[in-house]
Amino acid sequence: MSEVYAARRARLRERCHAAGSEAALVSGNANVRYLAGAAPAGAALLVCPGQDVLLCPGDPCGTPAVARPAEDLRVVVLDGADGDPAVAGAERAAVAGAGSLAVEEHHLTVSRHRALQSVAPRLRLTDLGPAVEQQRLVKDDEEISSLRIAAEIADQALGELLESILVGRTERHLALELERRLVDHGATGPAFPTSVGTGPNSGLAGHLPSDRRVEEGDFLSVCVGADYRGYRSEIGRTFVIGTSPADWQIELYDQVFAAQRAGREALAPGTPCRDVDRAARVVLEAAGHGDRVGPRIGHGVGLENDEDPRLTPSAMGKLDACVPVTVDPGVHLPGRGGVRIDDTLVVRPEADGGPELLTITTKELLAL
C-alpha cells in the first residue's frame, strides 16, 4: 500500500514544482490521510525533496496515536502538549534549505500561519490551495472498493432496523441502534451523525435525533452512513409507519422519488455538476416545491462525508468517471413532515453501464 501513498505525494510534488514551490505542508486532516495513509488529529505532512515527514502532535496523554502511516514516511511525534506540527514542519523545511513552502491557507488559521512565518522568517510561504482536494476527486479502485463496503454496511444496518418494532421508540434510540449496527458489521463508526426524523421532523436534512417517539401514520426518515477504512457512505430513506400511507404522503414520496431518479440518471462523465442539480430540481419545482428544496441536490463523498464536487445550481466543473457522489433531494412540509431519498453512487460511463449504485436498499415506499 505504501506505493499508493508515495505515488500520490509524487503527483503533489510535481504540481508544487510546476507552481514554483520546493516543498508543501499539508495540514487538512483528510488530505494528510490521503497522502500519508494515516492522520492523527492535528498532524501535518511535509512533502519535500528527500524524505517526506509526518509530524504528529505529542499525544495529550503520552501515547502517539499513529495508526500505521505509509512505511517510507519519516514519522516525528512532537514533545509536549504544545508542539504545533505545522510550525515544526515549516521549521524543518527552512532547515532543509527550502526557499519557499506551499501551505493550505484554507486549513491554516491566521495565528498558525503567523507562527510558521516567525519560526522561519526567510521561508516564502505560498498558497497550495485545494490541490490535494482536487487530487482526491477521482477515486482509484481501492478507494471505491472501500466505499462499496461502507455502503453495504449502511444497507445492512438499515435493513436490520426495519425488521424491528419501531412504534414507540425515540429518534435518539433508533439513531443509536443504527450506529451500533454499523459497528457490528465492521464499520469504524458512523460516517456522520446519524439522522432520524419522525412525523413533523421527517424529511428535515441533518435533523438531530430528538426524544420524539415514532407514532402510527408518521413518515420516518433516516440518513445514515458508515466509515470503512476512512471512506464514508451515505444512504437516506423515508418510510411510512402503520398500515397504509395517506394520499399526501404517497404524492410527496412520488415527487421526491422522481426528482432523485432524475438526478441519478443525469450522472455521467462530462456532465456539468449544475446540470445534475437542475435535473432533480426541475421535477420538484414543477410539483410546486421549488422554495422547499435545499441549496443542493448532492455532494461528493470519500475520506470526508461532504467533499467536492458539490451538486448545486451555481457549481462549476463537470463530473468525471470514478467520482462518487450522493444524490439526496428532499422536501419538508412545515408541521407535517417530509421525504428525503439519498443514495451514494459512482459516476461511470454509459459503456460501463452508467452510474454504479452503491446503496441498494429499496426505494419503494415501505409501510412498516
Place this chain on the structure above:
Amino acid sequence: MSEVYAARRARLRERCHAAGSEAALVSGNANVRYLAGAAPAGAALLVCPGQDVLLCPGDPCGTPAVARPAEDLRVVVLDGADGDPAVAGAERAAVAGAGSLAVEEHHLTVSRHRALQSVAPRLRLTDLGPAVEQQRLVKDDEEISSLRIAAEIADQALGELLESILVGRTERHLALELERRLVDHGATGPAFPTSVGTGPNSGLAGHLPSDRRVEEGDFLSVCVGADYRGYRSEIGRTFVIGTSPADWQIELYDQVFAAQRAGREALAPGTPCRDVDRAARVVLEAAGHGDRVGPRIGHGVGLENDEDPRLTPSAMGKLDACVPVTVDPGVHLPGRGGVRIDDTLVVRPEADGGPELLTITTKELLAL
C-alpha cells in the same frame, strides 16, 4: 436566560472598546455558543454597536438548524450553500460604519481572513485573540450545574456497565453501550469519543476501542463523558477483571491513585496550574514512571472537552475558584497495560470545603 448571554456580550464589547475595536466577529464554535446561546456549525457572531447578529450558514439541505439563540439577537440565515457567515459578518460591520473589527485569528483560516478583507477593504482587521476563551474560564452557577448533571450521567452510565457481564465483550461494544446509556440518562451525546481499553490496551489515553475482547485477569480502563446542554464531563476508571488482581496490578493502581489524589488535593484558587501537574507528577516519578507520564495531568472542561486551563509542567497562570478541571494521570506499561484515573472537579476555596468532586464513582480497585 437571554440576559446571561447579553451580559457576556456586554463584557466582550467593553473589552473590545478598551482595545480600540468597535466591533468583534466571533467564529470559534464554542465561543459563539457561549455568547449567543446556540451555535449551528459554521455560524459567526457579530458583536457591534446596536443589535448583535448571529450569522448562520444556509443549511446544506435547506433547513436552518438554529437551536434557540438568545432572543435579543438578530439571526440571519445565509442563502445558498456557499455563503460564509464570517465574511457576511465583516460586510455587515463595514456597512454599519465600523472602522475596525476584531476577529479570532486562531479560529479563522488564512483564506477566510483574506475573503473578509476583500469584501470590506476599508475595515481594519485586528486580532481578538483568546478573549472569549478567557471569559469562559470561570463558570457561573448555571454552567456548573450543567456540568454536575453531565458528571452524574457519566457516573450512572459507568455504574450500570459495571453491573453487566464484561468478559468476552469487545472494547467497541462496551464503548457503544456506554454511549447508549449516556443518552438514556439524558445526555445529548458523548462529550468525546468514549475510550475503552482492555489488557495491553488499558491505561492508554485516548485509546480508540478495538475488537479486542475482555479477558480474565485484564485491566479494563474506561474514559467516558456526557454532553449535557453543551457542557462536558469526563470520568476515567480502571478495573480488574476476574477474581483478584495480580501484585503488579495492585502496585501500579496504588501509584496512579496516589498521584491522582495528590493532583486533586493541589487544586485551590491561586495555585499555579503547573503546581497541580507537579504534585501528581512527582508521585509517579518517585515510583519510577517519570517517562511514562503524559505531557499533562489535567485540563479544563466546559463547552469543550478540552479547554483552558491546561495542567502541564510549563503552564502559565493560576487557578481560580469556579474553574472546572479534570485530574487524569495514567501510566501504561507497554505490552502489559496500565491504569488511568480521571475525575472532573470544580476548584473551590478551602473555606467552601475545597475542590468539589463531580464524578463520584468509587476509585477503589474493583475486581469485576
